[in-house]
Amino acid sequence: MAKIRVAINGYGNLGRGVETAVSQTDDLETVAVFTRRDPVTIRTGGAPAYSLGDIENFRGKIDVVVNCGGSATDLSEQTPAVAGAFNVVDSFDNHAHIPEHFEKVDAAARAAGTLALVSSGWDPGFFSLQRAFSQAFLPNGSTYTFWGPGLSQGHSDAVRRISGVARAVQYTLPVEENLARVLAGDNSEFSAAQMHRRQVFAVLDAAADPAAVREEICSMPDYFAPYETEVNFISAEEFERNHRGMPHGGHVVRTGETSAETKQVAHFELMLDSNPEFTGSVLAASARATARLAAEGMSGAITLFDVPVAKLLPDSAEDIRRNLL
């Protein structure tokens, strides 16, 4: 059977993650990488690189484009544009703007007769599926999402902008005590700061004042001030050795009652050594499902909520039932 022809649009960490994931399948192949940079400067894992401006020439040669733009800002422009000519998958993750993004992509995809699966990945994505299934199966209850331990790009950037900071990473950590309460069936409401704490590892310039930098981090509104924050100053060597990865993960917990005093708890946990590689892997499976559903005649915008899991797996329906049911 012909492989599903995948194109990767944007070749940063996520694009590389998608390429690696596709290379581990038997039914997908990466036929092109598109970039806004000069394509000759791009070293892919094997697929040819092209200028994004040339993508229109690939009509009929690509089954699905995976948009790997580095930010929700990129995707809010690129996904509607690409959906005008190709089936497309993205990982748009600005939760507050998902409805608006969905509508814009839906209009473009409907007009073009293409299919666009938006906001895939792990959150939104696999975590969203957990929230949806557990609410469907336990309608009378509360859902909690705890993130971490995981690297937050936005918080790391905020620390790096402080004068005197040479390098920095910020890890978001779940407040284990409140996670344990929720898992034990406590369905109180918790604020973001009751669910998460923040841990910073920074390398300072020689002239920097550690106390002043610490104070500036901990008092930063929204980012750090409301949270319990731990700041560690380390050497460049230690930073290089221990803080170059992009781990992430977290917990989705649904607790509820099926009748008075009958407690039921569903708990999902992800522990990811590499956020972009796992997200890439979810996007690769999403590309498979999108190509298949488009081939069945589906068009417009969808999310993972609209995708039966059988469409995400390469196996036959019989094998899936036999091996996984």
Next chain:
Amino acid sequence: MAKIRVAINGYGNLGRGVETAVSQTDDLETVAVFTRRDPVTIRTGGAPAYSLGDIENFRGKIDVVVNCGGSATDLSEQTPAVAGAFNVVDSFDNHAHIPEHFEKVDAAARAAGTLALVSSGWDPGFFSLQRAFSQAFLPNGSTYTFWGPGLSQGHSDAVRRISGVARAVQYTLPVEENLARVLAGDNSEFSAAQMHRRQVFAVLDAAADPAAVREEICSMPDYFAPYETEVNFISAEEFERNHRGMPHGGHVVRTGETSAETKQVAHFELMLDSNPEFTGSVLAASARATARLAAEGMSGAITLFDVPVAKLLPDSAEDIRRNLL
């Protein structure tokens, strides 16, 4: 909007669980309970009870029948029969015979133009979804299912058949040490006995010999002999106080690598105070999805693998995206 009319076929613990779950929704209603017993002996939570023999008279008055037969043996007969006239949901859970059951139900449902969702519940069901999604998103890896802590009806029955045993329950427990190894990324193979241990609480007749009963339990082939087994003899009072519930649960773990040495772990855990009530709640959501998909023209046999999660939830697509994505 008219409610989805649900009928419950079989009124034991599971049937009551479905009725309770349906009563907690705004879009489903239980319009009939069918039983093989004399219907006047059945005290439902409100719905009228009828003899199963009369079910044919309800064509056009029921949107979906939930088969709650007490064993896979009941369901292997009842689900194909009911699918000949109605959309139907069951929780057929004899894993080895699922392919055969699926084929039989599929033939009956296709011939009648009905839709049959088989093998729903939590395992098979919610656990199966976890195995499928995590394999789709992490194709290069291993999946582990640990059951428990939970009451095993089959093992409890086996103990109760021993002479001298007045009452007994058996709990299946995960071997925590090996669960921890798997969660830490160890992808060794484990036997069933390396993954589970067994815990028995029994009330003895006055004349029984505890040592002999213990020996008979622990040496029972298949059921107990391969497992680490703990036997506790307790009073009737303690049994009544602590061992009348039907808790269950367990863990599905998928561990794998997205590239060399990059470990990713997905862990799902259920902790259920009441197995039949949670299963009933999953079946109620499954009934909703089945009625909707049938109304869209789908027929034949399906499993949860074929159902987008949006169909299981009562909310609008917009609300689901806004609140759960």
